[in-house]
Amino acid sequence: MQKRIVVYSHSMLFYWWPVWFAGFIMALLSYMSDQRLAIVPAGTVAKRDALVAPEGKTMPVDKATQDLIQPHLRIAGDKNLGVLFCMILLVVIFSTNVPLRGLWSVIAILVILFLAVLFAVAHIGDRTIWDIVISYLTLLDIRMNMGGYLFVSLVLFVLWCIVFFFFDKQVCGVFTPGGFSVVQDIGAEVKAYATLGMVVTKHRSDLFRHVILGFGSGDLVIQPQNGKPIELANVLFAGRKDKEINQLLKQQIVVAAGAQD
Numbered sequence: 454m455q456k457r458i459v460v461y462s463h464s465m466l467f468y469w470w471p472v473w474f475a476g477f478i479m480a481l482l483s484y485m486s487d488q489r490l491a492i493v494p495a496g497t498v499a500k501r502d503a504l505v506a507p508e509g510k511t512m513p514v515d516k517a518t519q520d521l522i523q524p525h526l527r528i529a530g531d532k533n534l535g536v537l538f539c540m541i542l543l544v545v546i547f548s549t550n551v552p553l554r555g556l557w558s559v560i561a562i563l564v565i566l567f568l569a570v571l572f573a574v575a576h577i578g579d580r581t582i583w584d585i586v587i588s589y590l591t592l593l594d595i596r597m598n599m600g601g602y603l604f605v606s607l608v609l610f611v612l613w614c615i616v617f618f619f620f621d622k623q624v625c626g627v628f629t630p631g632g633f634s635v636v637q638d639i640g641a642e643v644k645a646y647a648t649l650g651m652v653v654t655k656h657r658s659d660l661f662r663h664v665i666l667g668f669g670s671g672d673l674v675i676q677p678q679n680g681k682p683i684e685l686a687n688v689l690f691a692g693r694k695d696k697e698i699n700q701l702l703k704q705q706i707v708v709a710a711g712a713q714d
Contacts, residue, residue, distance in 0.1 A: 464616055
């Protein structure tokens with residue numbers, strides 16, 4: 454059977470899986486905490502087992518029934534869930550928009566480690582910088598109810614699945630002994646090339662995007678013998694694909710040399 458290697462180029466949305474995954478976890482934890490969010494007017498005071506509205510104000514009522522709105526929105530009592538979710542969102546946004554390849558990724562890690570050590574040993578008064586930072590973080594209170602986590606995660610998950618399993622399949626390269634065909638854009642025409650003299654290389658990895666979020670993904674650059682370079686971005690298991698493709702190209706060279714003899 455003729456060997457055939459298919460390489461799919463994925464969109465940046467692929468790297469957003471930690472956001473919907475974390476959102477589902479936060480929604481589950483919010484449900485299991487079995488606590489409710491009460492919407493009250495400003496100035497409301499909690500006394501024993503009751504919420505007392507300030508004079509002249511009333512608790513919110515349902516406009517249709519005129520009944521008091523009972524606390525029903527499920528929410529976790531731990532504020533750290535919202536903080537963690539926002540941190541994950543910000544890290545994903547940064548890593549998918551600011552590429553740090555090769556030496557830059559190493560520099561970024563060294564800078565993070567240097568700052569971590571510096572904050573641990575440097576003192577302002579009788580407190581380390583980490584103590585000060587952590588004390589300010591404890592003031593950060595971000596909360597979202599279960600429905601908020603579930604809505605964001607479910608919509609993002611559905612979009613992720615549609616893009617990953619359908620649209621990303623439309624952008625690909627197919628290697629066969631002696632031939633290479635590629636579609637670089639959705640709806641674009643298929644372009645065919647001969648593999649003789651073709652060179653395939655893998656770009657340096659972006660540590661955060663390719664290694665941490667992409668499970669070893671990477672960008673492949675295909676250089677035909679006569680033509681412009683073709684880049685297939687965000688290829689899953691790019692290192693393995695690169696080896697398989699180059700092995701196929703070597704076999705083609707051997708076969709061509711044998712045919713000439």
